[in-house]
Amino acid sequence: MAYLDHAATTPMLPEAVEALTAHLGVTGNASSLHAAGRRARRTVEEARETLAEALGARPSEIVFTSGGTEADNLAVKGLYWARRDADPARTRVLASPVEHHAVLDAVDWLATHEGATVEYLPVDAYGRVHPDALREAVARNPDDVALATVMWANNEIGTILPVAELAAVAAEFGVPLHSDAVQAFGQVPVDFAASGLAAMTVSGHKIGGPYGIGALVLGREHTPVPVLHGGGQERHVRSGTLDVPAIASFAVAGRVASEERERFALEIGRLRDDLVAAVLDAVPDAVLGGDPAPGGRLPANAHFTFPGCEGDSLLLLLDAQGIECSTGSACTAGVAQPSHVLLATGTDPDLARGTLRFSLGHTSTDADVKALAKAIGPAVERARAAGLS
């Protein structure tokens, strides 16, 4: 088996499993006042501090959520509502068109139900938003912008976006910028304080932590209107009993992601380069997606377009060989749609159907790359014969 889909989810780190299981048997609601509650609370707060340190944030800026999707929704909807409440003129939302659906669909929902005007920022062929594009969009009328949201690194094509520069532009106009850093955390340096962001999303299961836990890193001056109302946990921004085992485990994974990042990025980057070379060797007309410059993309990401192939066909053929990857596009009822990311970067819609994303992780080995190198040529040949239906 060659698991090459770590960007979808990566195996839990042994130490994260240990932390999770250790706390599963311990009773205590972190909001309770007695000893058991205090014990749980202590675990949560220690985890919060660990995670804050890993992300260059203050502990009070970590708001635990059920994952990346919830954190994105809280940031986008919550900041929109709060900013509009403060000034009804602020109804414009600026977003990159290459965002994950957790952001895109939240933004669309605001347009459909909350009177938002959504403006998608232009991107280059690598899916990158340039600071000047944001400046132009904001400067047109700074007073009506509720928020801007631009991801730190793209989940499909791996391009890293200039978040700090974008945040600086937004800050000039007093516009809060949110960034989905789910894919960036653990692969590129992520420092919340240095970034100048208003809010930032991270997720547990993408960095070797458990599913169902994530966080919105939220600058202290920002108070989004809650999406979930209830007991008032997490700065009254995100109610719900805290998942102590998942939080403890997430923090362990977060610490490793931060401490090991440099070594991991170097090693995984080399392996990724081998993978890219092997694929291009077997399929000379394959096109590498995203920024080809090593510093411009996630070190664990390789994304290809195979002209004349259907991504679905390739996935089936590789799956049958024990090689697991992704077409990198959104799924509705299991039906692959041409990726909105590729369409936004100006890729021809037919070409956009023939894509595969290979993403590496902490368990990836040279053998995985060798298995792919062996299988990809014949698979592409077959898929090409099957053509586009």
Next chain:
Amino acid sequence: MTDTPQRTRPLRVLAAMSGGVDSAVAAARAAEAGHDVTGVHLALSANPQSFRTGARGCCTIEDSRDARRAADVIGIPFYVWDLADRFREDVVEDFVAEYEAGRTPNPCLRCNEKIKFAALLDKALALGFDAVCTGHYAKVILREDGTRELHRASDMAKDQSYVLGVLDDRQLAHAMFPLGDTVTTKEEIRAEAERRGLAVAKKPDSHDICFIADGDTQGFLAKRLGKAEGDIVDESGARIGTHDGAYGFTIGQRKGLRIGTPAPDGKPRYVLDISPVDNTVTVGPAASLDVGSLTAIKPRWCGAAPAGPGTYTAQLRAHGDETPVTAELVGEELRVRFTEPVRGVAPGQAVVLYDGTRVVGSATIAATERATADVA
């Protein structure tokens, strides 16, 4: 002569799984027979409904999930393939165009011809599969000379060879129908599904037209073709009513004519003819529906085209009875003469010729001729 593909060497089989009980049991039987089976659900609607309503269709996300769960239980890989564009072009648009031209299409047959055993089969073969497996009730028999025959299912009551009659030798060579040998009630298929742990065992049968979710074909056509008021006339040409679009009628139809005045003889009237050119529907007594012969186009043969006239039985619609005929290929047209007059033959439907249980061929009915005394 009795060998079927499913009893030969293990094959790489692509099982089309609608989410219904028949295709699930068919896939399970193929896997049990030792074949290397991969399940595929065809997404045929660009905007699938989330949930199935009533007992119709197989194009919802719920059906896709049912198919996936069946594949899980059988223990085979499962994927969803998007053939919505092809389905829209080759089946839905064809359906609308046929009605617009005053004919009565059979979209299931068209789907087998153009989608399941064309688009899907071609893709499957290119990807290295040997056969496509479906839950149809029909039999493929491999003859000693290597050719294949399509036969009615062992259970005549469930036989679906009519909608498979359009398949040619090449298509049949790669078709697998594991349910064809089954003489059993639907309850027994459901029991088999239950025994195999397939949750679709209790799922209602799908029928009607899968892409018309609410079953309202008239409404669907009206939406697509617009309202086009025209006259309903009797056989003498006298105007006796109006309609909202000639496309909405089928030869032999009795209900829904909305003619205020009864026929002079008080007998029910039926649709005799649909003329899209002048948007006129002709009605008349049942006796005028009697057809003595027909001409059919686009013949397809399971095996070699018969030389000279032959005596066969013919089926003229899905679930229709057999009727004895003589048939002859004249140029590209099939001329079919009924031994006894038949009623309600609708252009656009297929005429499928049988020799016993064997499907000889199929063609699309283009025109019918009234029965006359010398024919009967």
